[in-house]
Amino acid sequence: MTAHDTPVDPTTTAAWAALDAHEEELADGSLREWFAQDPDRGRTLSRQAADLLVDLSKNLIQPHTLELLLQLAQETRVLERRDAMFAGEHINTTEDRAVLHTALRRPQGSAPSLQVDGQDVDADVQEVLERITAFAQNVRSGEWTGATGKRIETVVNIGIGGSDLGPVMIYEALKPLRADGLEARFISNIDPTDAYTTTADLDPETTLVIVASKTFTTLETITNARLVRTWLLDGLRARGVEVDEREAVAKHFVAVSTALDKVEEFGIDPANAFGFWNWVGGRYSVGSAIGTVLAVVLGPEVFRELLSGFHAMDEHFRTAEPDQNVPLLMGLLNVWNVNFLGAETHAVLPYSQYLHRFPAYLQQLTMESNGKSVRWDGTPVTTDTGEVFWGEPGTNGQHAFYQLIHQGTRVIPADFIAFATPTHPLRDGKVDVHELFLANFFAQTKALAFGKTAEEVEAEGTTGALVAARTFSGDRPTTSIMAPALTPAVLGQLIALYEHITFVQGAVWGIDSFDQWGVELGKKLANELAPAVAGDEQAIAAEDSSTAGLIRYYREHRA
Known part of the structure; x- marks a missing residue:
């Protein structure tokens, strides 16, 4: 392919139609049933990417779902576009530029040279x-x-x-x-x-x-x-x-x-x-x-160890077989959640206080990249694109917004991230606090997946209207990501993982994930408004009534 080829409309592919029908078939099942039917489901739907173990089994999928999603990737030419990116083709079409952040991480002496x-x-x-x-x-x-x-x-x-x-x-x-x-x-x-x-x-x-x-x-x-x-x-x-x-x-x-x-x-x-x-x-x-x-x-x-981690994930994305390719599969799962399950947001929940700024970092990466309504050839998109990424480190989030994830009316896919070895192995008497912390990590994805039935609630002695309030539907999709420890290399792998997830989604949707024209208009208008904000009455009068009124309020109340 060339970088400027017309993107494939994903909704016209055979895979899209098959996924539509498949979603209706899966609606009658549940994660409880699927785990009971396949006691080995956790292993079957887990993958390894560099140092990361990625468990996809608590998503609302069956192995056949992944097969259909990989077919969608093939029909929308995702891997061809991946190869074009690594080769330095100008896949940033609106700015006519190559996209080569992966070249920043190539080890010295890489062959062939780029x-x-x-x-x-x-x-x-x-x-x-x-x-x-x-x-x-x-x-x-x-x-x-x-x-x-x-x-x-x-x-x-x-x-x-x-x-x-x-x-x-x-x-x-x-x-x-x-x-x-x-x-x-x-x-x-x-x-x-x-x-x-x-x-x-x-x-x-x-x-x-x-x-x-x-x-x-x-x-x-x-x-x-x-x-x-x-x-x-x-x-x-x-x-x-x-x-x-x-x-x-x-x-x-x-x-x-x-x-x-x-x-x-x-x-x-x-x-x-x-x-x-x-x-x-x-x-x-x-x-x-x-x-x-x-x-x-x-x-x-x-810094160099961080770059080596980036490169390890780059190589995994570039060379792993599609059915083992973690960034590819996770990107396709996000498409599944957005376009077939109706998810509008995506939570990233690191069980590490040191990653407290990771969700904010991903907000720019994902939403500036895929917050687009036109495809790379200038034609309108044919699907919903992008989702709102957000999150906080656990267990803080458990006492804040997890209520909505567990019992709310919206589908909120969530990625849980944790590390086997703590940075600070502290104990509270005989209690290993990191083990207590990880018990929460494991418990949350289990509760979200399997929920709690009315019968289970009643068996605990609850009666009347309280039964419904204490019932959990389950079937709330999550992905668990674990690594041995939060090292520079592992952090690089995590960042590159989400870079490539973002790429996969954009490639399926046919959008240019590497420009950000939506940022420019507000910046331009801010410069143009400066004279009005400084008190130029003629400039204020030229503005719409809302903007003019707000500026006048500022001028009157500035101490």
């Missing part, structure tokens, strides 16, 4: 990675110092979207691995509260700032960078330090950008700018120079 659009991709990636490694080592060793000669103690990463969510999530997940005496902080929101609270207790003499913006024009990022530059220079002066602004900025600011002229204009030495490429989308970019903050604070070795 040549795309006349560019030696492997050589370029390794060159930047080596520069990042050298820079990180200089900071960690104390060779790189601030303007007054003090070691760096805090790295502040300024970015937004893909330049923020990935680094934040990974830093929080792997925080126990950070170097002693070195921490990371993150600023993304243009709300000045974010910049103020992040820097309020920092020492400007020991703070290094990474400004992450490919074009160095992102409104939120550059505004925050200017705020932090002012904070730093004012802070140095308040300590009696004689400040040469450009020298101070050059010692305390580095950039992740390809716009070297704008970097230099800001005051950052272009030699301290780390670039990446237009074939790396923001939400797929954490394995690029966007991860510089991670290499500094967690260490280059940790």
Whole structure:
């Protein structure tokens, strides 16, 4: 296939019609029945991908469901499009770009080398990675110092979207691995509260700032960078330090950008700018120079282990047989849940406090990628696309929104993620707290799958109207993902798993999962509204009555 081929309308395929009929057949069954009929169902519907065990058995499927979904993937040419992506074809059709985040993770010396659009991709990636490694080592060793000669103690990463969510999530997940005496902080929101609270207790003499913006024009990022530059220079002066602004900025600011002229204009030495490429989308970019903050604070070795985990899942997705291919199967299951079972949301529930930002990371990955209503050739989609991803770490969620998942009226597929070995093996007397934690993990998917019948409730002595309130329908679909421990490699595998799940869904639906035009309109209008917000009455009067009224309220009540 070529990247610009007309997408196959999935609703016209034989597989789609078969899945429609199959869904009606399955409606008469239940997970209780299916597990009773096949005592080995848990093993039959489990798969291994790198270090991840993925149990699909508590989804509302039979083995034949997977066969039909794989037929749908074949008829919509999903694997051909996968191969086109790995080969560097321009599958990002609206921007006419290759999609090569997987190239960021290829080990040095991979064969054959990857040549795309006349560019030696492997050589370029390794060159930047080596520069990042050298820079990180200089900071960690104390060779790189601030303007007054003090070691760096805090790295502040300024970015937004893909330049923020990935680094934040990974830093929080792997925080126990950070170097002693070195921490990371993150600023993304243009709300000045974010910049103020992040820097309020920092020492400007020991703070290094990474400004992450490919074009160095992102409104939120550059505004925050200017705020932090002012904070730093004012802070140095308040300590009696004689400040040469450009020298101070050059010692305390580095950039992740390809716009070297704008970097230099800001005051950052272009030699301290780390670039990446237009074939790396923001939400797929954490394995690029966007991860510089991670290499500094967690260490280059940790960063490379993270990349190795990404690559392990990339290779699984690229080479595993379809019926064993976990990203392929999970992506197709999401299509099944959305288009045949009517699911509108998808919960991701990590049983690890260190993954508390993982659902937020997936929100951008999945919803910015597949929140589309046109296909890659510009024609309207023929199905529902995308779903709302959300979640919180367990067991917090159990005491908040699990009620809706267990007994609500909506189908909410959920992915449960857990690790066999805890990061902190604590005990409460004789009780292994991690085992208590995992007992909750196992219990939730069991309860969601099998529920509790009215007869079981009555057998416990409950009578009357309370019986219905204490009955659980079961048949709430879940996927369980387990790994030995939350290591950098395992985290890389998890991230890449969801990247490829997202790809599979988009390929079935025929959409371009790698652009984000929906983000642009609001940004453009915000710039156009700036004069009105600043008080230009003529500009205010030109707005619709709602917008004008809201701006006038702001003008009248601004203290």
